[in-house]
Structures are given as structure tokens and as C-alpha cells.
Amino acid sequence: MADVAALAGVSSQTVSRVVNNRSNVEEETRQRVLSAMRMLGYRPNTAARALVTGQFRALGLISFGLASFGNARTVDALTKAAQRAGYTVNMIAIESQTEQAVHEAFDQLTMQAVDGIVLIEAQILDTPALRLPPGVPVVMADGDVSHRHPMVDTDQVQGARLVTRHLLDLGHETVWHVAGPEDSYAAKRRAESWHATLKQAGAAVPGVLFGDWSAASGYEAGRVLARRPGVTAVFAANDQMALGVMRAMTEAGRRIPDDVSIAGFDDIEESAYLSPPLTTVRQDFDVVAERIVALMIDQIEAGAAPADTAYVAPELVVRQSTAPPPSRP
Amino acid sequence: MADVAALAGVSSQTVSRVVNNRSNVEEETRQRVLSAMRMLGYRPNTAARALVTGQFRALGLISFGLASFGNARTVDALTKAAQRAGYTVNMIAIESQTEQAVHEAFDQLTMQAVDGIVLIEAQILDTPALRLPPGVPVVMADGDVSHRHPMVDTDQVQGARLVTRHLLDLGHETVWHVAGPEDSYAAKRRAESWHATLKQAGAAVPGVLFGDWSAASGYEAGRVLARRPGVTAVFAANDQMALGVMRAMTEAGRRIPDDVSIAGFDDIEESAYLSPPLTTVRQDFDVVAERIVALMIDQIEAGAAPADTAYVAPELVVRQSTAPPPSRP
């Protein structure tokens, strides 16, 4: 900075004023400083600046990685929304859910230079003896309302109700469910809503099969379901598992949707191109991400009080993997 | 830190020594400091530390987002590899490829607190008037060897040769190609290798169709190919486009692999569960990521000279979407 000041023939304070867009600098001086900055390739030192201002213009992001498309889409949307707001995203992926690993990851991130933390899949908060550092704003995507932090998420309950009802309305006697992992709040809420919708409709509630969001786990569940003759409709808790179920059914010689209807959740781009195209619930990841970032920045910059939970409405997308059940002979 | 020192009855320097695990602190003092730290919930300030040490233990990552699974897998693997090395990843996704957007993203990141920058899809470097800040180590995934930075990538040439040859060996007269976007180095190398392999085998080289990595673009290309009667084998430059091609062929009434063989590239987890399961080229994203991070850290911590280009061998995975061509009537 001193070099820039010397080259432009001004003091370092004036350089600082130019960098921070203060008003009280004459246009000619400003240009002189600007060109000096360019000539020297000057970049303000983030560390020094952050030390003074206490802000990093960076958001921390904690998740279990990008293997699940839902996560990948959320992270993608979040990064872009943060970017539009002038923030970068500092990402931590937790590999294993051992307390040790979670703890280390947290220490690493909270020590890092972030102004706030976004949590995807907040069940990690349930690890005992794990506390977020005080004073750092936190927003959750997919958490439990019982937590003390604001949350923005797709309305999982409504989404699961939409698909389940869609399948019942087609004439299916009941709907089987391949759920996400038991410790996921999103999976739990989708399963509960599926359960409630069946009960409300007076349909039998079959046992839940659990997967881990992967196509492989959906395939395993699908093989189990394919062996049960009464299964005519399956709702998988995400599109990847739905894909696995479809594969297992096809291998077992059951046609989709003639013999069995299959629906997913997320609406990843690929779902429209499966064979057959998948009926699913569309989550608006972009809107969720926008809101999360907006909430964060409110807290960081305006010191606003943590806002409440916000739900974003999902949308049922009917394609060709669902149809009325085969007529009984 | 001063508070901790006061509570523990030592000087701030001793606190610093404890935090950094220096040896020359008596065990009793260390414990006293440690408990004071816990009581006050003390966390060292990264900014101040970085100001002194000049290191942030953070890597910058620039990409075009996570919509392409190849990218998502790379980013995922990179994050985890960085994490194992004790680094966090500061991610920037470039939304549009306008010079303006690229420039802003770069400014933002280079101003951020990172020790090095990883570039995925390095064509963005070709933007004129765009220069990386000097002194910051850069490693590229998917770049051109002509750049001055070290690069780690899957051996695209070998991968494309493997699939193309596989299809020719099955008896297909030639192989059509749905390439990735024209400005992608990975897409370019795959296309060139496909071209060279065909020529070497004395096969006709049909015109290339271009997509943008998305299933939708693969679908469009597939519709074009489905109208041409001579097409018996298609190599799509990634699995998502292969999925789109498959859908278009199926809609056109062409059976896979009986009428037409289709192969992809990447081997995303889902490819094994498509109908039919997709023949593809497996990229070892984890190894690529490990090497990238290792290269970065060499440069950052040991000040090692930028290493050369390293290629990671891919592997052909034959599944059920490829078969000999239909016999001519």
C-alpha cells in the first residue's frame, strides 16, 4: 500500500480512501491512485483488513459432501447466491459421522475466517458436546425446528403429501416408501408426511425401507419390493433412490408404470430423461439458497435478530413413471 | 487472548505457545492455559495469525458450478482431500462466462484469504486481460499443457481411445460422438482422441455434435442421431449426455443396445443403475484430487517448484448399453 501511495504521490490514507470508495477524494487523485494500483498489481491484504474490520465476507458451509444431488444442488445454489452478495463460501465436507471427525471439522471451520455458518443436514448438531461458537450467525438448511437457529428449507411435509396423494388418487391401494437415512431430518419429515397422508386416506401403512440417498441403496430396497407381489406404487425419498428402485423393478421384469408406479423427490435435471421419465417433487433450491444467504447477511451486516423458520413450497412434477395400478384379474 | 493469559496468570506469549503446541511449556502451565481457554471459549483469530504467518490454510477453488457431475465429483473429492491436509476450500462458482463476471470472481477470490488456487475448467484463463496474481500457486484440473501452471487430470486421450476402440471392436463400422462444449479442454481432448482412433482404424469419421454436458443437450443430439439410419454406436463425452441420448433413442423406438450402442464418460454412481446400465469410462476423481492437493501443498509449504503435468489413468467399464451392431438384412 505504501508503494502505491508513493507511486501516486499521495499518502497511504488517501489510498485507503480510494480503496474503500470514500466520497472525499477528488476525481483526478482517485484516478491517479487507481492507475498506480493497477501498475503495481496491488491487492489489499485480506488478513490485515479483516483484522481491523472484523469481517471476512465469507460464509462457512458444512455438509456431508456432494454425493447426494440434493446437497450438490443446494451447495451450488448457495455458492452462487453468496457470490451475488459478494461473499465467498468456505466449504467443509464431513466424511464420517464419528464424533471425532465432526469435532475436528468444526474446529477447523470455526477457526477459519468466516462471518457466518450454514449447516446442511443439521443432525450433526446433535452430537453431544458439540457446540457452535457463540457470536457466529448460523442458518440451517434441513434442520429441526427445535434448534435455536433460523432455518430455511423446502416444505418437506407438503412435498411428500403431494406425491403420496397423487399415487393414491391414481387408484393405488397404498404406497410403499423408501426413506432416506434415519438420522436425516428431511428424510424423517418426508416419511412422517407419507405416513400421515396414508392414514388420513384410510390406506394401509406398509413398513418403511431405509436407504442412504444413493442409487445403490435404492436398488437394494427395490429388490426387496420387487419380490412382494402387492407392491404397485413406490415413493422414494429422492430421485437417486428412485432410479435404483426402477432398475431393480425392471430387472425383476416389472414394467414401469404398467405394473408398478415409482416417484421420487428433488427433481434433478436428469429425472426428465430417465426411461421412463420420473414423476417427482421439485424442490426450488435456488429460492432456498437465496433466502438462506439473505438471512445470513441480515444477521452479519445489520445485526438483525435471527429470523424464524421459512418453508419454500415444492411442486409435484408428473411424468411417465406413475400410472393407475394394473387391473386385478 | 489477553483475557486467557490473565485468567491463567501467564503472558500472552505463553498462550500462543500452548495454542501452537510448542514444546517449551511446562505441563502444568499448559494445562492451566488450556482450561482458561475452554472457560472463555477462546478461538484464535485467523486474520491476525495469517497477518503474521502469511498462511491461511485455505485453498481457493474456481469452477463453473456443480451442475455437471464430473465437476461435482471433483469438487467433492478436492474438498475432502484438502480437509485431510488440514485446509479448507474457498469456492467460487462462475455463473456466466462473460469477461466481466470472470473478472469479478477472480478479484473476489484473489482478495480472499487463500494460499493457492485450484482451477477447474481452465478455459476461463484464456479470457484476455485476465491474469492471476503473481506469487499465488495455481494448479489446474482440466487445462491446456500450454499454460504455465502444473496440471493434474484424467488421461482423457486414453479414456476416449478405450471407448472408441471398444465400440469398433464390437464390430461397429464407425462411432458417432456427442462432444462437450467447444471451449472445454476436456471435451476437446476427448473429441480429438475419438477422431484419431477412428482414423487409425480406417473408419469413417462422422461429424461431431456438440452438447453442453447436460442431459438436455444430449437429448437434443440424440434426436438428431435417431433420425439418421446408419447410426449404430454413439460415444457421449459424459454420462449425463449419454443419458439424454439414450432417452432420445428410446423415444424414437430404437432399442439399446440391440439397435444402437451408447457409451458415456465419467462413471457417475448412477450409471450402473440406468436402463440399461451404461458402458462408460471411469475417472478416478479421488486420485486426481489427492494429487492436486499434494501439489498445492508442496508449493505452499515447501516452496517447491511447480511440478509438471500428471495424468491419471482411466478405466473402461463395460455394462449393458453396448453390444455388436444389428446384422444387416
Add this chain to the structure above:
DNA sequence: GCGCGTGGTACGAAGCTTCGT
């Protein structure tokens, strides 16, 4: 006078504040 455990002080790169001209 050597090694060990400590404390004292300077320093890093910016920003802010208060005077000045």
C-alpha cells in the same frame, strides 16, 4: 554459562480518528 521456562517488545497491513494545512 548453558538450557529451560517465561515475559517484554516490536511488528505485520490495513483502518480510523484527530488534527492540521
Add this chain to the structure above:
DNA sequence: GACGAAGCTTCGTACCACGCG
């Protein structure tokens, strides 16, 4: 109102010095 000079602030670390066996 435009600018400069000086001094203080942020927080942790490097370097050197100190006392003690």
C-alpha cells in the same frame, strides 16, 4: 472540501532478553 501526518487499534507471533537451576 481535499488531502496529509501522526498515532492508536486489531491479534497473534518472532525475536530477544531475563531469571533460575
